[in-house]
Structure formats: C-alpha cells, structure tokens
C-alpha cells in the first residue's frame with residue numbers, strides 16, 4: 217500500500233514539474249535526487265537473493281527471534297534500512313518488507329545496514345545514516361514528522377540523531393524538515409493556484425497560521441506576498457523579453 221502511494225507521489229511530482237513549464241526555471245527545486253532514488257527503489261524489485269516473506273519469517277521479525285540469526289535479513293522499502301531478524305527496532309509494516317538471504321544481497325539491492333543491529337557486523341558511517349534520514353524526509357515531508365518519530369523510523373535514538381545530523385549537515389533535523397517543507401511550498405505558490413491553507417497541507421503544515429508564521433520566518437515574506445512578488449517578477453521578465 218505504502219509502495220503504491222510512494223509511486224503515486226513520484227508521479228504527482230513529475231506532473232508538477234511538467235505542467236509548471238517555464239515558470240519552473242525561476243524557482244528550482246532539485247528533482248534529480250528524487251528521480252535517482254525513484255529508479256533505485258524501482259530497481260529493488262526482483263533482485264538477487266530476494267526471498268518471499270513467509271508467515272514464519274514474519275513471526276520471527278515480530279518476536280525479534282534470535283534463533284533466526286543468519287538465516288535471513290529483512291529490509292524495509294520505505295526507509296532503505298535492512299536488519300537482522302532479532303533487531304529490536306519497531307516492526308515495519310508487513311507490505312514494506314523485502315527478505316534477503318544474506319546481508320550482501322540486501323546491500324547490493326541498495327539497502328543500508330541498520331545502525332542498531334549492525335547486520336554486516338560493521339558500524340554504519342554517520343554520513344550514510346544521515347543520507348538515509350534526509351532521503352526519508354525528502355519523500356515524506358508532507359507527513360507528520362517529529363524528531364522522535366524520525367529517530368524511531370531510522371533506527372536510532374532521538375538524542376543521537378539530533379547530534380549526528382547537526383554534525384553531518386550543519387543544521388538540526390527539524391531545521392531540515394522545515395527547509396524542505398518551505399522549499400516545496402515556494403514551488404507550489406508559484407506553480408499552482410492552490411489556496412495558502414491547501415499548500416500548507418500539501419507540505420505537512422496543516423495549521424495555516426503556523427505555516428504562515430514559519431514561511432515568513434524563513435523567507436522574510438508571507439506566502440501570499442511571496443506568490444505576488446514572484447508572479448509579478450515573472451510577468452516583468454516576460455514583458456522585457458517581448
């Protein structure tokens with residue numbers, strides 16, 4: 217189900233870029249990362265060493281059963297992380313799981329080892345972990361995302377996530393989430409005719425007064441004045457070209 221909504225989301229984004237036409241060039245959001253990830257995710261089906269999720273394996277995952285150690289590894293398609301069956305991390309949704317014979321198979325299908333259960337026996341480098349976190353935010357920014365939820369999803373403690381994120385990215389996870397949301401809101405303000413409240417909802421900020429306050433704090437404009445200014449600039453540019 218989640219996979220389906222993920223692909224719908226990608227399609228939705230692609231439509232946004234194409235219908236925007238020339239306006240898109242005035243406010244560029246880098247879509248290339250997302251496209252790469254899309255093909256990465258698509259490549260994840262039918263890969264070497266992938267096995268089916270039997271009820272037995274599912275129970276082993278739910279019960280963190282250490283007796284299944286080394287018999288299989290499970291990966292979570294929504295986060296890009298793979299784990300040992302015994303991992304104490306929150307169990308994922310059944311439909312998002314891919315099963316692999318070995319850690320190498322999961323690795324070659326572009327999944328990254330969990331920081332908590334270390335399925336390759338090695339520590340996941342900080343920058344790889346943070347890439348995984350930013351990838352997750354880039355795709356799920358419109359959902360509710362607190363630091364605790366994010367830490368839980370990405371298999372680490374919130375304290376550790378906050379500290380490591382700041383070290384690697386030079387900003388906090390919350391800053392990154394806000395920046396991502398505001399960047400997408402800017403694009404929607406220019407490219408669509410959606411109401412301000414609707415744009416807030418589209419980027420995970422359904423509380424409209426909060427959306428307006430945050431937008432102003434980060435850009436210096438209210439969403440409405442930003443839209444007006446950008447559209448005015450585009451019209452001026454068009455007039456100058458004529």
Ligand SMILES: [Zn+2]
Pocket residue numbers: 298299300303304305330331332333334371
């Ligand atoms: Zn794990």
